Amino acid sequence: MKTYKKIVLALTMLLSFATNGWSQDTRTFKVFQFPANKIPTTDGDADDWKIVPKSYVVGMDELWDDSGKQPKADPKNLDVSVKVAWVKGLNRLYFLYEAYDNYWDFSLTGLHNDIFEITVDGDQSGGPFIDRFHPNKALTNTMDAYFSYHGVHAQNYHIFTPAEGKDWALAWGSQPWIKGLPYSNSAINYNFKPGESGKLTLEFWITPFDYAGNDPARAVESILEENKNIGLCWAIIDYDDVNNEKNNGFWNLSKEHTMYGNASYSLPFQLMPLEPEFKKAIDAKWTFKTVDMNRRMVAFIDQSEGEIKSWNWDFGDGTTSSEQNPIHQYKDAGKYIVVLNIEGPKGKSRMAKVWDVAVK
Known part of the structure; x- marks a missing residue:
């Protein structure tokens, strides 16, 4: 009788896997x-x-x-x-x-x-x-x-x-x-x-x-x-x-x-993101996308990490912005050095990119 019960239990478990196993796998x-x-x-x-x-x-x-x-x-x-x-x-x-x-x-x-x-x-x-x-x-x-x-x-x-x-x-x-x-x-x-x-x-x-x-x-x-x-x-x-x-x-x-x-x-x-031990407390990062080359319109995207209270962009043409993700229109063609400065409770950070931003 014990052997019979074991067989029934095993078959029940196999049937459960076959019908519901994967759908119930929430790992x-x-x-x-x-x-x-x-x-x-x-x-x-x-x-x-x-x-x-x-x-x-x-x-x-x-x-x-x-x-x-x-x-x-x-x-x-x-x-x-x-x-x-x-x-x-x-x-x-x-x-x-x-x-x-x-x-x-x-x-x-x-x-x-x-x-x-x-x-x-x-x-x-x-x-x-x-x-x-x-x-x-x-x-x-x-x-x-x-x-x-x-x-x-x-x-x-x-x-x-x-x-x-x-x-x-x-x-x-x-x-x-x-x-x-x-x-x-x-x-x-x-x-x-x-x-x-x-x-x-x-x-x-x-x-x-x-x-x-x-x-x-x-x-x-x-x-x-x-x-x-x-x-x-x-x-x-x-x-x-x-x-x-x-x-x-x-x-x-x-x-x-x-x-x-x-x-x-x-x-x-x-x-997964980086584990905390490999992250800086505050780290300025950014990228950009040229929205309209004919109008020299560029969108800047903040990718900074850490607790940030303020952003300051220097677009390299004498103008600045305190927006987190500004869109900027350049008046003249050229290659520009763009700088992002950020600040928060744990310090400051800067990221400059030399001539990455270019418009014609």
Whole structure:
């Protein structure tokens, strides 16, 4: 009777996941922002990542083996830690993957390899993105779908951990160019042989794309902006026997197994602002947009950080403004030095740009 109750309970839980699991998954995760002067070097050394707080770490406690082979995580078998980061102004996602495995399987040339599989949907457009899930059934599993659809609006990387005698990753789709410079880079550090246990450190970065077809000239990068969410997910495919084609576990961050080909099953990762320790108390920043070149009309946009009480703009032509975001019309053509001075309870700051503003 006890065995029967356990079976019923297990089936009930599986049914709950199948019908409600993803829709009830309200987890959100954070993407750490590296300061521009602390961008991590892609060298397989995790020291650059020590400044990332523990609150950004995604560990085994967030994963589940949806193959059903491993009822719970066992750090003696497999233990992983993932950190994700970004740098303001760069459309790159940086990753640190640290893993212990009691059996590293990587001696073969194909997909039978311990794998860190990630999917990224930079603009959260969602939906299926591999050929076998094409909504037009006439195109399912066709080369037409592969070239026009597979990996185009969201991308999947099978990252070999480690990759020995083969490329560091399979970019699953018709765009293998995304896994090389200037779109990505990787470095790995380990000292074990196939079949042995040990720890692996993998550093890599990738570029997410809103559109990535076979031709890189037509590609459109996803724009990464502070506080924006991106769609991201991963799974660890763990092989423990080179002679067994089946894996020993599919440790999934999503509650939907087909996250590997459907971006709707990714999870929201927020591109976080700088942590307070890396921010100045007050910091003048600004940009501009030429509204009408014929009329020499320029809009100035304040991007300063900190508590600010006053703004003072010097437009470089003898005129000034105390507005936060002024629009200024220049009388004469020329190249101008524009200066923004700000002031607040914690001090003053100035930002001058030499000849950036030019009108004809």
